[in-house]
Amino acid sequence: MRKLKLIWDFRGPTNKHTAEHHLIHLKEYINLNKLDIEKTGIETLNEMHSLVYLVVEESKMQSIRDTLKPHRGQIFPS
Template sequence: MRKLKLIWDFRGPNAHKIAEHHEIHLKQYIQLEKLDILITGIEDINDNHSIAFMVVNESNMPSVRDALKPHRGTVFTE
């Protein structure tokens, strides 16, 4: 099954800290909804741009997308 990486972008001098905090909320959502999602994380794109992300199965994407409103997504490759 194809996996999708849902991405939330944060920009500015506090982007890294905001992305770290957002990942906490992503993990809480996974627990509350009892989802089979094991991959979350943050990445620094540059000093003023960081992302938080979660990887979902394509079949789960519509419900997660509608609930959490990611900024964008891409196909996940390991």
């Protein structure tokens, strides 16, 4: 089954702190809803841009996307 990486971008001087805080809320959502999502994380692209992501099976993407409203998504290589 294909997996998708849902992404939230954070820019500006506090991007890393904001990304870390957002990841806490994503993990709370995953636990609260008992979702089978194991892959989450933060990537710092440069000093002004970080992103938070979670990887989800394509079949479950739409409901998660509609609820959490990621900024973008991409296919996650297996």
